[in-house]
Amino acid sequence: MTQLFTDYPIIRLGVLLGLFALVAAGAYFATGAFTARQMSRRRLVDGDFSDHPVVGASLRSQDTENAWLKLVNGIEGAGLSLVDTRDDSVRKKLVAAGFTAPYAPRLYTLIRLVLVIGLPLLIFALLWATNSTPSILKLYAVVVIAALAGLYIPAVFLAARADRRQQEIINGFPDALDLMLVCVEAGLGMDSAFARVGMEMTNSHPRLAEQFGAVVLELRAGRSHEDALRRMADRAGAEEIRAFATLLIQSSKLGSSIAQTLRVYAAEMRERRRMRAEEKAHRLPVLLSVPLVGCMLPVMIGVLMLPAAIRVIRSVVPNLGGG
Incomplete structure (x- = not known):
């Protein structure tokens, strides 16, 4: 892996850019969440609910929403429709996950479309950067898996966010x-x-x-x-x-x-x-039995049976050799 990074500076640059993007995105979303929570706390403490349509909104979140709305409207203005045929069910899932904006279903469709097209293109770019020449069958399988991942990753993320939010x-x-x-x-x-x-x-x-x-x-x-x-x-x-x-x-x-x-x-x-709480407590013995049986039990059996196996070998092997 180190040799690969040293031989191909494009890969090294891409990895560094990806790490920078991840850190920047994490810092941005963490700052936005902290600001939204502070604004929500201040409004609830002051009792000021009159001038703000959404509790927990801030100037940064409103600017972000306006940017997403402009992006969606610009793409639809170019002739690409982002309206899903299952708009009502998608909207319910988004609302359950906390995304209540009117343009959320269209943005969700746009993200899935970008991932479905972008992940296979990213695979092609990585293969071209590493000068790999896989077979047609392997290339087809990798591209199909990447497209399916881009199609279902947003749905999995949405379901996980909705479950965590409902649990809270x-x-x-x-x-x-x-x-x-x-x-x-x-x-x-x-x-x-x-x-x-x-x-x-x-x-x-x-x-x-x-x-x-x-x-x-x-x-x-x-x-x-x-x-x-x-x-x-x-x-x-x-x-x-x-x-x-x-x-x-x-x-x-x-x-x-x-x-x-x-x-x-x-x-x-x-x-x-x-x-x-009692149900989770009762499930613990069942969940603990899996690592116990899979990890500790073979070790215990080996420790208990090893002396007997050594004695058997010491007594049987000389007799087999005629000693």
Whole structure:
């Protein structure tokens, strides 16, 4: 590998440029996430939800969104349509992963298209830089695998991000219910309870605080409680949030006590969280048995059987040789 880098300066330059791009992209996204979290925390603490359509947005994130929007519009203006035939299902997946921009499905289609074309071209460039001459069958297989990777990598990334986001929201939801129960029993309305709970949970559970902040924004913009709660359930993508929204809507329609409803559902959510923790604890022995059987058991068998094998060899080999 070192000889390859010394013989081909193009490869060395490409590797250095790739490392620089990775470091720069990591620093940029880390700074953007830190700035967005700081802005979200400041708005929730100050209670300022009036002039900002999205909780957690910042000037940098807005400039980035405008740049992506201009890129998508420019490509579609050139004659390439980025509208997917499964636009509704793709939009639901993107919303569940936290990408709520209107142009997100078109940008997702553009990224998949770039990866499907770009990865095979990158393979060709690497083969040309290394002066490799693989067979036609091997070249075809490598190009097909690269194209399939470019097609499915965005979907895998989207599913992983949605699962991680839902898990963060679900883990903090019982605590949010307890705080909301305290607020409602203290005499606050649902609007004030959502705002207060979102403010209190900015540091511990920022994902959930963003959801509550978005509900406050929609309620102050004139949406009904039912519509705002259902939109929160759609954005979160978690069954617990959807059940919570349905429960509050039914309680408000039937005229039942919201405090009693929250108390019962909070106890149920705490029980579910405890059961999930117990389930993970019970899975540990099964997961540990795989490395134990695969790694430690052969070593133990070898240690226990080696003395017996040595004795057998010492007693049998001389007799076989006639000694």
